[in-house]
Amino acid sequence: MSDTADHSGLPADELLAAEYALGVLAGAERAAAEQRIAREGVFAAMVAEWEARLSPWATGIAPVPPPPQLWDNIAAALPAHAAPASSGWWQSLAFWRGLSLASGALAAACIGVLIYRGNVPEHPPLMASIDGGGHRHFVATVDLARGSIAVAPAAFAADATRVPELWLIPADGRPRPLGLLRADGGVVITIPQALRPFATRDAVLAVSLEPSGGSPTGQPTGPVIATGKLTNL
Amino acid sequence: MDLDANRSLIATALARIPGGDRAALQTVYRLTSAKLFGVALRILGERSEAEDVVQEVYLTVWRKAEQFDAGRASPMTWLIAIARNRAIDRLRATRSSRHMEPIDSAAEIADGADPADSMLEKSEDSARLYGCLDGLAVHERNALRGAFFDGNTYDDLAARMNVPLGTMKSWVRRAMIKLKSCLET
Numbered sequence: 001m002s003d004t005a006d007h008s009g010l011p012a013d014e015l016l017a018a019e020y021a022l023g024v025l026a027g028a029e030r031a032a033a034e035q036r037i038a039r040e041g042v043f044a045a046m047v048a049e050w051e052a053r054l055s056p057w058a059t060g061i062a063p064v065p066p067p068p069q070l071w072d073n074i075a076a077a078l079p080a081h082a083a084p085a086s087s088g089w090w091q092s093l094a095f096w097r098g099l100s101l102a103s104g105a106l107a108a109a110c111i112g113v114l115i116y117r118g119n120v121p122e123h124p125p126l127m128a129s130i131d132g133g134g135h136r137h138f139v140a141t142v143d144l145a146r147g148s149i150a151v152a153p154a155a156f157a158a159d160a161t162r163v164p165e166l167w168l169i170p171a172d173g174r175p176r177p178l179g180l181l182r183a184d185g186g187v188v189i190t191i192p193q194a195l196r197p198f199a200t201r202d203a204v205l206a207v208s209l210e211p212s213g214g215s216p217t218g219q220p221t222g223p224v225i226a227t228g229k230l231t232n233l
Numbered sequence: 234m235d236l237d238a239n240r241s242l243i244a245t246a247l248a249r250i251p252g253g254d255r256a257a258l259q260t261v262y263r264l265t266s267a268k269l270f271g272v273a274l275r276i277l278g279e280r281s282e283a284e285d286v287v288q289e290v291y292l293t294v295w296r297k298a299e300q301f302d303a304g305r306a307s308p309m310t311w312l313i314a315i316a317r318n319r320a321i322d323r324l325r326a327t328r329s330s331r332h333m334e335p336i337d338s339a340a341e342i343a344d345g346a347d348p349a350d351s352m353l354e355k356s357e358d359s360a361r362l363y364g365c366l367d368g369l370a371v372h373e374r375n376a377l378r379g380a381f382f383d384g385n386t387y388d389d390l391a392a393r394m395n396v397p398l399g400t401m402k403s404w405v406r407r408a409m410i411k412l413k414s415c416l417e418t
Contacts (some may be wrong), residue, residue, distance in 0.1 A: 010410050018409040021314070022377065023321045026386040030325065044384070046308060050409075051314040053416055056359035057381055058313050061275045063267035071262055074291045078255060079406075168328055223296050 014046055021050035035219070039173060128205045131155075132226030137207060138181060140166075141193070142199050142230060149199070150188045151181050160185035161224065162209040162222055167204055171197035180214050181207065203230050243308040250298035258295055263400065265309070268293075269316040276320040276384040278331035293319070309398045317384075324384045334381030336393045338372035373408035376388035376401065 010018070019025050020033040037044045126142040130151075139157040142149045151166060164182075166189065167175040176198065179189040191199055206227040208220035215221045243264050248256035269290055273283035293315055301311050324331075361373040366374055372394065379393060380386040 010406075010413065015406055015409065018413070019405070021383055022380045022405070022409070023317060024387050024390065024405060026325055026388070030321075033418045048314075051413065052242050052306060052310045052358075053312045053362065054381060055307070055310040056356065056362045058268070058272055058317075059359050060382065061268075061271045064271040064274055064285060065267045065268040066287055067280075070287060074262065075255065076258070076287065078258075078295060091378075104399065173297055232237070 010233040013043060016045035018050045019045060019049050021054055031217075038219075039142075077161075085116065126201060126230040126232060128203050128228035128230045130207055130226045130228035132207075132224075135226075137226040138164075138166075140205050140228070140230075143197075144199070145198050147191050147193070148188050149178065149191055150186060152186040153181070153183055155208075156181075156183050156226075159209055161212075163212055163214065164207045164225075165210040165214050167206045167208065167220060167222070168195055168198055170200070171203070175206060175220055177215060177218060178205075180210075199230070201230055201232050204228070205230065240308060243312075244301075244303040246356075247294070247298050247301050247308055248303065250295060258298075261294060261308075261312075262291055265312055268309070269312060271314045272313055273320040275382055276317065277324060282323060283320070286323050288318070289319050290316045317381075321384050325386075327331065332379070332385065333389060333393060335395065336375050336379060336390075338375065338394050338396070340393050341371055341375075361416060368407050368415055369411060373404055373411070376404050377408055377412075380405070 016033055016036075017135040020030065020037075025033055033047075034121050037047055125144065127138050128140045128142075130140060136154040138151050138153055140151045141150055149166075156164065163180050166178040168178050168191075169175050176195050178191065178195070179187070179188055204227055206220070206224050208215070208224045209222040210220070211222070236312065243261055246257040246260040246264070250261070266287060270283055270287050273290075274280065274285040277283050277286065290312070294312065297315075301308065366377075369377070376390050379390050383389075385393065387398060387401055387405070390405070391398045394401065396404075
């Protein structure tokens with residue numbers, strides 16, 4: 001029998017949303033559905049509708065009190081400072097507001113670099129002020145000639161358990177991992193060849209907090225704490 | 234506790250979390266953790282794993298509370314979806330489902346529903362869902378139940394009910410189409 005939707009009545013996307021909400025998908029199919037939820041509002045809404053249809057079935061599951069120390073573990077694992085960053089950042093108003101603020105914040109830094117260099121280079125570097133929660137966390141400079149990106153911490157506060165990871169988000173909205181950052185010093189990251197065409201003006205740099213060693217999935221798994229748009233000098 | 238009052242308490246507390254209010258998260262935890270622990274335990278079958286998952290769930294709630302829209306979704310629906318997805322992720326990452334005993338396509342399985350003691354219970358939504366589930370064929374209902382309560386994949390369900398994978402997909406999809414159409418009428 002065919003694997004494809006062979007019943008008229010629901011479009012393929014809606015069936016996929018139903019299958020995800022029910023929980024029957026595994027492996028690549030489940031991961032692909034999760035990526036679509038993160039990126040496509042219409043698909044995410046279909047999944048939410050299916051979750052709402054099915055969740056009353058959880059009536060059939062008796063509540064079981066968790067052990068008392070579980071709350072203490074949760075409280076201890078909350079970030080020590082600052083309001084939580086949204087994980088749905090690419091859909092959030094604060095994220096888009098942050099973008100426009102970041103562009104404005106660049107002017108002073110740009111002028112400083114121009115004076116320092118004393119001329120206008122052949123490949124003008126791109127810069128981004130990577131901000132979040134009202135603070136500038138990192139400043140990034142892309143050297144197009146060398147294919148590298150230098151990132152210096154500004155007001156980034158280290159997290160005891162997680163490391164900052166840098167992402168490049170071009171116009172298609174999909175985050176590409178660039179590498180891990182440091183709270184205590186600058187890093188220079190070589191941009192992978194395949195990603196260099198995406199390191200252009202208006203592409204976005206984002207920093208998320210990830211488990212030690214970086215995101216295990218190739219996509220941000222922790223909160224995105226800061227973002228900034230690449231701008232020409 | 235009165236259902237609507239409870240729902241509104243949870244929704245109000247969720248709304249305070251994006252400002253960094255830990256007491257609000259604790260309120261949500263106090264009102265919902267037994268239900269979510271029950272959900273995770275049902276899928277995972279092991280207390281220590283269910284505890285890990287519930288911890289992840291509330292840390293997710295802390296980060297994502299601003300995405301919850303009380304005007305559009307019930308807080309318990311939102312929380313249960315997070316708990317089920319985290320539990321399923323854990324199941325998929327560690328091993329196949331705990332629940333793999335054969336299911337007879339023709340025999341009804343009890344799901345142990347106890348509508349008196351849930352925060353979702355006896356709502357119109359739940360009455361309507363149970364009514365529509367009753368309208369499915371027994372094998373369809375059993376397949377959906379294996380997915381929803383046991384965290385079974387299509388492959389798991391095909392094995393448990395001893396049918397080809399394609400047949401199982403067809404059963405589940407047909408059942409979901411029927412369910413949607415019934416819930417909309």
